[in-house]
Amino acid sequence: MNKKTNQEINFEETIKELELIANELEKGELPLDKSVAKFEEGMKLSKACVEMLEEAERKISILLQENGKIEEEDFEAE
Numbered sequence: 785m786n787k788k789t790n791q792e793i794n795f796e797e798t799i800k801e802l803e804l805i806a807n808e809l810e811k812g813e814l815p816l817d818k819s820v821a822k823f824e825e826g827m828k829l830s831k832a833c834v835e836m837l838e839e840a841e842r843k844i845s846i847l848l849q850e851n852g853k854i855e856e857e858d859f860e861a862e
Contacts (some may be wrong), residue, residue, distance in 0.1 A: 795836045
């Protein structure tokens with residue numbers, strides 16, 4: 785069984801909420817004040833996602849053990 789960490793679940797849930805907000809805004813059916821509030825909420829969620837991704841990137845550092853010493857190398861996506 786593949787258990788997900790709280791951070792993964794939170795990231796996935798945050799992305800889903802962000803998608804819902806984007807869909808609501810794209811419809812253009814909300815009054816201006818509600819659109820602005822949804823936009824602000826979306827920006828907060830977007831920032832939270834970026835922070836979670838940055839934290840994940842820090843954790844995806846590759847640890848190599850050489851001569852009893854642990855060295856950390858940054859992960860670089862292709």
